[in-house]
Amino acid sequence: MSISKITPDDPRLTAYALGELEGDERAAMEAALRDDPALQAAVDEIRATVAQLESALATEPMVTEASELSHAAIIAGHDPAKLDGGPLAKVIRFPQLYYLVGGLAAAGFAVLLALRPPAGQPGPKSVNEVAQAKDATAKSVKMAVSIADLQAPATARAPVALPPVPEPKPMPSAMPVPVADAGAYAGLLAQAETARQQVMQERQARIEAFVPSGPGSALGSSATTKATAPRAELAPMTYAANAPTAAYGGGPRDIGAMKLSRFGVAANAGKDDTLQGAVITGGVEMKVAAAPANPPAMNTEAYAYRRDNDFVSAAGTPQSTFAVDVDTAGYANVRRFLRNGQRPPEDAVRVEELVNNFPYRYAPPAGAVPFAASLEVADAPWAPTHRLVRIGLKGREVSTGSRPAANLVFLIDVSGSMDEPNKLPLVKEALRLLVGRLRPDDRVAIVVYAGESGLALPSTPVAKSAEIVAALDALTPGGTTNGAMGIQLAYDIAKANFVAGGVNRVILCTDGDFNVGVTSEGGLTRLIEEKAKSGVFLTALGFGMGNYKDATLEQLADKGNGNYGYIDTRREAEKLLVEQVNGTLVTIAKDVKVQVEFNPAQVASYRLIGYENRLLRPEDFNNDAVDAGEIGAGHTVTALYEIVPVGQASAAATVDPLKYQNRGAESGDRHSPELLTVSIRYKDPSGEVSRKLEFPLTDHGARFAAASADFKFAAAVAEFGMILRNSPHKGAATLQDVLTWAGAGLDGDAGGYRSEFLDLVRQAATLQ
Amino acid sequence: MSNEPPTPREQTHETTGLLERIFAEQRAPLTRYAARLLGDADRARDVVQDAFVKLLAQPRGAVDDHMVEWLFTVCRNGALDILRKEQRMRRFAEGELERAPAADTRPGRTLEAAETHASVLKLIDRLPPNQQEVVRLKFQNGFSYKEIAGITSLSVTNVGFLIHTAVTRLRREFAAERP
Structure with missing residues (x-):
């Protein structure tokens, strides 16, 4: 080959770096490399890349382990009930088929091996007998396969949500086993038995995954079967339509066939790549994988990992800032899980969305401001030595007639x-x-x-x-x-x-x-x-x-x-x-941010309940370029802080007193009886400049029992969320306590939402 | 799948030990390979079992010198047969095809904090499928260009080109990942 033609983008250079060149080509390449540092650098880079590829690919999971992939019965996203009677929508595979083919293939394998006389030892049977026996085995394999082929379409149509669990099929007893080879046969039999147990365990794991779905099993199953593959690790190769036919050569193959790998899974895997940062996706996987005995994710629903806010020292960090959030999707989603008889994944439970799902009767704003704040403080029911502060915002009501077109x-x-x-x-x-x-x-x-x-x-x-x-x-x-x-x-x-x-x-x-x-x-x-x-x-x-x-x-x-x-x-x-x-x-205010300043003379430490992904830095509060939440007409927004008063053992990580800070500062009003001050910044829906409202709160030592119904109910919902999330801050309270508190906070229950919550708590209690 | 029963022959493999070793060593890599083609571990296991059954039916010496390569080839053909059969059965699957290009997105942004391996695997997953397949056969299963050409029915030059293209792209992307 001509040396002068080699560039860093020559496939031969890659081939050389991989040791694929031989003879003259190799010599020519080596000569070219000697003269060209750029090519040498390219070879080094290729080898470095390849080393990374090899080590990364070595970590890709094998799939023979029972737990790695589930037997996907029904392809994701399709209601199994819809298959009933209708045209076959998706290929459905059943364990029998796997078992039949797998088991018999293994059996055939075993027998064929066993049939062969040990080397160097004359077999006890004539060649003819062996051939006959082998013929019989071949027939049995053929029969098994044709049974499987016949069964496949029939079972595929069965409108069942739960895959049946066939009994393990015994090894065919009629198989001819040469006496001399009994040992070898037993060894292989043991191997087959191990494989079969593996299958059974796997099946059991899957059944366990189905069981909690109870009455909602049809829904449960369609979610479960989405776990076809551990995402990202096993995306099937996607044979795209535009792939060059030549690349798949292989004689007269129908290129169309190759398009049909399971894009359902592929698409999901692809999305996961892009949906969350890799770290977050990792967190999701990790969380879901914590389910016992069934490591693969139950479904492909994506929930970002959230860590509960911790207690923060009021002396060290006196300000807490967050964007308001009136989304309520989290509640409906949690309800869906519970109604289906499943505990929701911990990261699907967003405490602030649960709390904000319910309307509260906060006083509407008077005058021109778009909203008012109702503050209240009482004992935290799950930790009676702590105080619980409720910040309630109520947006201005707008009627259909008075709203703009x-x-x-x-x-x-x-x-x-x-x-x-x-x-x-x-x-x-x-x-x-x-x-x-x-x-x-x-x-x-x-x-x-x-x-x-x-x-x-x-x-x-x-x-x-x-x-x-x-x-x-x-x-x-x-x-x-x-x-x-x-x-x-x-x-x-x-x-x-x-x-x-x-x-x-x-x-x-x-x-x-x-x-x-x-x-x-x-x-x-x-x-x-x-x-x-x-x-x-x-x-x-x-x-x-x-x-x-x-x-x-x-x-x-x-x-x-x-x-x-x-x-x-x-x-x-x-x-x-x-x-x-x-x-x-109708949005009445946008970019609404809340900043709470705690008085360190009253508050040892505090913790914002929920809003984990809405936290802002203190300086963001006054920065109008930082986007925040919107409030719709008549909406209420509720935020809860759990406070450890001064004098209580603080749960916050202790920090040594600061040496150079101006302690006992004269600038602040340390002797104020106020517990905290809530500042709210918002913009008008079409405005770009924010305005600020301030609301101070003084703690008069109210007991939980004396708190308002709204307060009790919000506390109950928050505790429910913390229990579902298994939050480290959930305290000693149980779902029974949640029922009691929420029951005390029913308060007429316009719309019946609060009673529905009680039902949901009871439902969750049955899943414990 | 194995519609052809193993043909009885006078002689089977001499080397039971070799077969067992190959079975133990190659079953998992073969299943991983087939699962990636099929997107489904069950059918991958079936295909791999079939391949071993077919291996037993081979006349002695026919494949001994390239047994692993032969198994990969048979698995690949089995997988492609299944995919082809499915086309007839999956009437409602149309549209899934068009979703495939979605994987092509801007890498880099979302990978900052990920472990190197995970991010490398992600980049590999974004390669076109034919490149992915040869990259895995080369760097995961350790086949030579020539063996890959045998398995995939591509020419050696073609395999070399695919691997070169993939490695070049990955090299560029690795560099882009590191600020």
Whole structure:
């Protein structure tokens, strides 16, 4: 080869670095390398890269261990009930098939080996006999295989949610075993037996995974079977349509066949790569993997790892700052798990979302301010020597008649994954409810997105609601999800119909399964963040279950100046889109931040309950460039602080007193009887400059029993969340205590939400 | 899968010990390889079992000098057969195909704090599937270009090109990961 032609980008250089070149080629390459330091450097780099590849690939898990992969029976995201009688939707595999083929293949293997006389020793049987015996074995293998082939389609149609557990099939007893080889046979038999036990254990583990689902087993199973592969570690190779045919050569193969590896899994794995930072994904895996006897994740739902806020010394860090959060999706999601008879994953439990799910009767603001704060303090019921502070914000109420006109764009995911009763049909129902609550001068457009995005309905006044409803009804699922393109189009339409001073909002309805186009968390949030600057707000509504990507939607809503809700039932849709429609649609303040300053003379240490991912640095409070939460009309926001008063043994990590600080400072009012001061910063929905409100609180030593009903109820919900999260701060309280406190805080229970909470606690108690 | 029964022959493998050793050593790597092709460990196990059954049916000496390579080839063909069969059965799977390119996203941003191995594996997972396959065969299973060419029915040059392209891309991406 010509030496002069070699560049660092020559495949031969890689081949050389890998030791694949021989003879003349190798010599020529070595000669070229001697003269060219750049090539030498390239070879070194290639080898360094390869060393990394080899060590990384060596860590990829093997799959023979029982626990590594579950027997995926039904492919993710499809309700097994829907397979009933209908055309076969997905390949369903059953353990029998595996067992039959696997067991008989092993048996055949054993027998074939056993049949062969030991080397150097004349066998006791004639060659002819051996051949006959082998023939018989071959037939039995063939028979087994054809049985398996026959069974496969039949069982595949069976509409069962739980995979049957066949008894282990005994080794075929009729197999000819040459006496002389009994030892070898026994050895192999033992091997086969081990393999069979492995299968049984694996099956048992899977059954255990199913059992907790109880009455909701159909739902449970579809979630469970999503654990087909440990994510990221075992993404199947995806044979893409655009792969060059030549690359797969292999004679007259149908290239189409190769496209059909399980993209369901592949897509999920891909998303996980992009959804959360690698660290966070790792945390999720770790958390879920903690489930006993069933290491693989139960489902692919993505929940970011959260660590409970710890106690912080008030002397060292007197200020606590966070962004308000009125999302309530966490509650509906926890409810879904409990209703299905499962304890929710700890990271799916967000205490502040549970607490904020319930309406509280805080006093509405008087005058021009958009909201008022109601502060209250009493014993922390789970730690009676501690104090519990409740900060309640109440947004100004806006009635349908007095709110500005709305320009809404429904952005609806109609991809294949939405084809489930609790997804697209529920979306339609929810949006019909919403349309029923709009004013005739409001406008609605519908954008759908799947493989391609499109305008299903141009912006139409609600006066023509029949057209809107007809367009909604006409939506059918199909295709893949290019969320990014749909978001573009929806914002374009919202901008084209912009109502100055009005409600301009994109309402995204999806299961969060973005899998085409811009799918990285960064890409989508950047897109939304940019679009949010146009003055169009976002409401993200999560539907369905299974591949519901909680964190994606929450991110999108946060970045899009929006709110986000999870709709699992018609009732939840009514709550968000009918009862609280104005709160959902009308934002009365944005970038709302709370800063609490604790008086170290009263407070030894404090702990913010929940809001783990909403914490801000103290200096962010006055920085208007830092994005924070939004408050809708009439919304309430509740935050709880647990406080260790001065004089109690502090749970905060002790720090030696500071030597150079101006202790006993004259600048501050150390002798103030106040416990703390709550400062709130907010911007008007269209404003860019924040305003500040201040509310001081003095502790008069109230007992929990004397606290308001709202206080008791919020404390009960917080403790419920901490118990579900297994928080280190949950104290000694039990779910029974939660029931007692919540029962004391029922207070008329408008809407029945609090009674429903009591039911949920009872349900959780049965799962303990 | 194994629709062809093993043909009875006068002689089977002489070297039972070798077979057992190969079975013990190669079963897990083969299953991992097949599972990646199929996206499913069950069927991967089936395919691997089939491959061993077929191995037993081979005439003595036919594959002895390249037994591991031969097993990978048979597994690959078995896996591709299954994938092809599935096409007929999975009417509602259309659309899944288009999702595949989604894995192609901007690496780097989300990997900062990840362990090196995990981030390397992620980068590998973003390679086109044909590159992934040869990269794994080369750097995980230790096959030579020539053996990979045998397994995948590609030419040696083609294998070399795929590996070169993948390594070059990964090299660039590793460099980008390190600020």
